[in-house]
Amino acid sequence: MTTRRSFLKPFLAMSSLGFVGILSLIPVTQRAAELVRGLPEASDLPTSVLAALLLVQPTILLLAGVALGVALTEKAGLSSFILRRLRGEPAQASRGAWGSTLLLTLVLASATIAADLVFRSLFPAAFVSITRLDDVTLSERMLGLLYGGITEELMFRFGLLSLLLWAGLRLTAGRFRPFLVWISIGVSALAFAAGHLGVVAGTSPADQGVLIARTLSLNGLLGLLFGWLYARRSLEHAMLAHAFVHVIFWTVTPLFARLGHNLAQ
Template sequence: MGTRLDRKIHPSPHRNVALFWAVAGALTALAVLPYALALNPQAAEELPLAVLVVGQPLQTFALIFLGGWLGLRLGEEIGLDSPFARSLVHGRPMPDHSRRRFGLAVALGVAAGLAILALERYVFGPLLPPAKSDLAQGAALWKGLLGALYGGIAEELLTRLVVMTGVTWALWRIAGRGRRPVPPWVYWTGIVVAGLAFGLGHLPVAAGIWQLVPIVVVRTVALNLVGAVGFGYLYWRWGLEHAMVAHFVADVVLRSVGM
């Protein structure tokens, strides 16, 4: 049994990884501000710019550090992890990987982005009410790409590492009774629940564009779920970094091709 001194000399194996991602997430929260202000110019009028520049990164840092540490700790029990960041932080050799896997992550991101665009144009677009405003109209491409960086890093950390891991672990402990190997349905449920939560989190943005009628809710949740299922699968099978790559690429497609 380790002593208190031992624990100080050998800190939690997850703390530094969580710190690494918290810093990265805070930087992307700062980088996304030009895009966020283009979507919602009133935010700069309601709060001083200095408050946004300091407050948003600090809030993101705290959420990712605390949630990420918990996600890494719980994920250790069910095989969900951030293997490349862990190796980098602890100075270990990088885990086995292949260009093919990252290539598949890129391909999945492109496919998800194009699928979302097609669904928006041909399925949901004709059913939507008149738009109150076009929030994305004033966002230059470079601002959208900064938004993609935030999506690929911060949103993946909060949605996959925190929410998906937490839901999957809870299902495994309660419904799966801690059986090993973890049943696949437990992972799939965690993937879908995290995807639904991610979609619901985009409703405030949708409410700024349309009246929040049922079709707008369905559209917002469904389109976000399209990518989330694929990203969650990559996280489960190959690690968080593959999900980040796919999410970033999907966002680049959406912001460069346009919705």
């Protein structure tokens, strides 16, 4: 009974937290459903039903990620303050670590912005239908903060990274941990980056190579950061960094774009 409670309570609480991010998908799925309804062979289902069906996959991924994380995080030697609190265990964090997490995130996010702008300047035709990192609506900002900062971290770091590391440690009897940590970080980062390839859909075949390279490399770089923070600090550091990345995108991209325009003149 104690073992069941130690799983069920954190699972329900963290799933509920992640579901806040799922709810932030509703405006996006509504627009996607409207586009689907406009296709020649579209289903006769109402738009609201189609939009709800589009939420099924991320919900399943969320629940699977939380279940894996709750079951395996501590077995893999990883940490979550929320998980420990929900289990009634002490969970204290170093105050200085939060500041260094924000600083490191600022550096990596700024590098991502610069690389994205370089891609856009070198291949302008490929980005005609791809909005700039700061060109986002209010609902898209909420999506970045909630779905990105919370739900995706529960899926890819708390769930997938924990599973990979736990499995690797089991298969090697606990040997090669540093190597296995980086393999787990890398694979989960690649999966995270691949999850953003939807941006390529609908673009011309001539542009897809550039967009795939840009999407995988930039999101993969950020995925490495989030994974490293989870492995070295805690899940909450990865969540903070992920949410903060979007804030940097919205605020720093216009500054970099203006600087690049001035330098080009």
